[in-house]
Amino acid sequence: HLNNRLRTGKLVRDGEDRKPVICIEGNIASGKTTCLEYFSKTSNIEVLTEPISKWRNVRGHNPLALMYEDPARWGLTLQTYIQLTVLDHHLSKITAPVRMMERSLYSAKYIFVENLYKSGKMPEVDYAVLTEWFEWIINNISIPIDLIVYLQTSPQKCFDRLKQRCREEEKVIPLEYLETLHHMYEDWLINHSSFKVPAPVLVIPADHDLQKMLHQFEENREKIFTVPR
Numbered sequence: 179h180l181n182n183r184l185r186t187g188k189l190v191r192d193g194e195d196r197k198p199v200i201c202i203e204g205n206i207a208s209g210k211t212t213c214l215e216y217f218s219k220t221s222n223i224e225v226l227t228e229p230i231s232k233w234r235n236v237r238g239h240n241p242l243a244l245m246y247e248d249p250a251r252w253g254l255t256l257q258t259y260i261q262l263t264v265l266d267h268h269l270s271k272i273t274a275p276v277r278m279m280e281r282s283l284y285s286a287k288y289i290f291v292e293n294l295y296k297s298g299k300m301p302e303v304d305y306a307v308l309t310e311w312f313e314w315i316i317n318n319i320s321i322p323i324d325l326i327v328y329l330q331t332s333p334q335k336c337f338d339r340l341k342q343r344c345r346e347e348e349k350v351i352p353l354e355y356l357e358t359l360h361h362m363y364e365d366w367l368i369n370h371s372s373f374k375v376p377a378p379v380l381v382i383p384a385d386h387d388l389q390k391m392l393h394q395f396e397e398n399r400e401k402i403f404t405v406p407r
């Protein structure tokens with residue numbers, strides 16, 4: 179989709195039209211998919227959910243399961259592939275007046291890759307290679323994001339939901355893993371104490387039951403869709 183260099187020198191999407199892009203961020207099982215589904219049913223927007231099916235099956239392999247089995251061996255494999263599939267989403271042509279997507283290239287790096295490295299589960303050379311890739315991408319390709327909607331949860335709530343949904347690969351996830359990811363999200367999007375935040379952040383408390391969550395999404399509709407560009 180890339181055929182063009184703008185004045186910034188960065189590659190841009192083919193037929194770049196600068197429609198608003200909203201990224202839904204939050205811990206594992208924070209309810210991102212529910213949020214995307216709600217807005218896809220009630221508005222004229224394009225919704226891109228995470229390509230998790232690809233992460234579970236790339237030419238017959240399951241890098242997501244491998245990563246949970248042995249993060250030190252397979253973390254790089256999974257995260258390289260995630261970076262590719264998420265970049266592909268960022269660069270695909272927007273098919274409605276607004277795009278809403280699950281997570282972003284930024285959280286893949288600033289939360290998941292950083293966590294693997296900082297927790298001693300990713301060798302330094304793997305981290306260095308992923309970081310070189312990430313920095314090349316953000317320095318050379320335009321990845322516009324206009325708003326981050328942060329579904330703010332407690333790690334315990336995510337843990338409960340994780341148990342309920344019972345995804346095979348995720349059975350090994352302990353509460354501590356969700357606590358670490360939570361603190362990394364908070365440092366990034368709330369405390370502004372880790373990495374650059376690429377867009378304004380709207381926080382939605384997301385520990386509530388489904389009915390209350392849908393109500394809150396509706397209450398925030400105006401704020402979400404009148405995002406300035």
Ligand code: DCP
Nearest residue numbers: 205206207208209210211212228260286290348
């Ligand atoms: N994952 C990962 N590294 C990333 C992104 C995701 O290891 N860079 C893993 C974490 C989960 C799985 O992929 O095991 C899916 O994660 P998400 O939280 O993105 O998707 P959910 O389905 O959990 O989101 P939600 O329940 O909020 O809809």
